[in-house]
Amino acid sequence: MTTPISILDLAFIGADETAADAFRTSVSIAQRAEQRGYERIWYAEHHNMASIASSATSVLIAHVAAHTSSIRLGSGGIMLPNHSPLAIAEQFGTLATLHPERIDLGLGRAPGSDQNTMRAMRTDPRASDRFPDDIRELQGYLGAASIVPGVIAVPGAGTNVPLYILGSSLFGARLAARFGLPYAFASHFAPTHLVDAIATYRNEFQPSEQLSEPHAMAGINVIASETEDDAERQRVDVSRRRIARFVTPSRELSPAEADDLLSSPQGQQIAQMMHYTAAGTAETVHRYLENFAEAVGVDELMTVHPSPTINERLRSIDLLADARDAVSVAV
Structure with a gap:
C-alpha cells in the first residue's frame, strides 16, 4: 500500500484502569507507531466521558511529544467552539516551538460534549456559527500577520502550524475545499456521508498558501x-x-x-x-x-x-x- 497510514489514539481508559494508565498506553502506542513508520498520531478533544482521557488535548500532545522524537502529533481534533482562536494559537504555537515540524492542528466545530458539559465549560451554543471566521482568525495568529489589530500570538506567530478541517458532513467538506485545507472525515464512527463528502471536497477544492x-x-x-x-x-x-x-x-x-x-x-x-x-x-x-x-x-x-x-x-x-x-x- 502506498497510501500513508496514520493513527487516531482515543486515549481509552479501560476497565479497572485510570487516566494515568491511558497516558502510559498513549506513549507506548506513539513510540511503537514511530518505530514502525506511521505518518502521524492524532488525539481528540472529548469532555465528560469516563472512557476517554484526551480532554486536555494539547497537554497530552506535549507529553507524548516529549517521549518521541520524529512522528508528527496533533489534534483530531480541537473543538474550536470551546476555545478562543488566540488561546489555541498560543497552545499550538508553543507545541510547534518546542517540537518544530512535528505538530498538526485538526479542527472541528462540534462541542465534543453534551449540553450540560457545554454549560459547565461556558461554551456559547452559537459559537459553532463562527467556525469559519474563527479559522481565519486562527490562521492569522499562526501565520505572518494577525487579522486582529494589535493582537499577536506569542508563541504562535510565524509557526504556520498546518490546519486540517475535520467533519462528518458536507459542511466541513465544503469549508475545507473553500479554504484550501486538508480534510479528514470521521468515518470511523460516522460513516453515512463519507463518499459524498470526499467527492464534494475534491470537486470544490481551491488551492491555498498551505495546500496546492x-x-x-x-x-x-x-x-x-x-x-x-x-x-x-x-x-x-x-x-x-x-x-x-x-x-x-x-x-x-x-x-x-x-x-x-x-x-x-x-x-x-x-x-x-x-x-x-x-x-x-x-x-x-x-x-x-x-x-x-x-x-x-x-x-x-x-x-x-x-x-x-x-x-x-x-x-x-x-x-x-x-x-x-x-x-x-x-x-
Whole structure:
C-alpha cells in the first residue's frame, strides 16, 4: 500500500484502569507507531466521558511529544467552539516551538460534549456559527500577520502550524475545499456521508498558501490479529464494550446482555457507527484498507485500533505495518 497510514489514539481508559494508565498506553502506542513508520498520531478533544482521557488535548500532545522524537502529533481534533482562536494559537504555537515540524492542528466545530458539559465549560451554543471566521482568525495568529489589530500570538506567530478541517458532513467538506485545507472525515464512527463528502471536497477544492491540491483523509477501525477467529473475537468484544459505554455507562454488561442490546434497533444504530472496520489477519486488513482508500478516494488513512487490551492494540499496529512493508518490498 502506498497510501500513508496514520493513527487516531482515543486515549481509552479501560476497565479497572485510570487516566494515568491511558497516558502510559498513549506513549507506548506513539513510540511503537514511530518505530514502525506511521505518518502521524492524532488525539481528540472529548469532555465528560469516563472512557476517554484526551480532554486536555494539547497537554497530552506535549507529553507524548516529549517521549518521541520524529512522528508528527496533533489534534483530531480541537473543538474550536470551546476555545478562543488566540488561546489555541498560543497552545499550538508553543507545541510547534518546542517540537518544530512535528505538530498538526485538526479542527472541528462540534462541542465534543453534551449540553450540560457545554454549560459547565461556558461554551456559547452559537459559537459553532463562527467556525469559519474563527479559522481565519486562527490562521492569522499562526501565520505572518494577525487579522486582529494589535493582537499577536506569542508563541504562535510565524509557526504556520498546518490546519486540517475535520467533519462528518458536507459542511466541513465544503469549508475545507473553500479554504484550501486538508480534510479528514470521521468515518470511523460516522460513516453515512463519507463518499459524498470526499467527492464534494475534491470537486470544490481551491488551492491555498498551505495546500496546492486536495488532501483527503478518512478514519477507519482496524483490528489485526494472527487469525481471523481471534480478530473476530476482538471485534465482538469491542462492539459489546461500545454498546455498554453508550447505553449503560454506570455498570458492566454481561456478554448476553450486550448481545441482546446489539440486536435491538438502538443497538443496530450504534453498531452501524463501526461500519468501516477492517478485522482479520494482516493480509485481510491490508487488502480491505487498499480497497477502501481506492473506492473512497482518500490520500491518507487515519486508523483507530480499538482492540480490548494494550498488547492487542500494539499487535494490531505491528501487523498492519508488517503487511504494508511486505507490499512495499514486493513492489
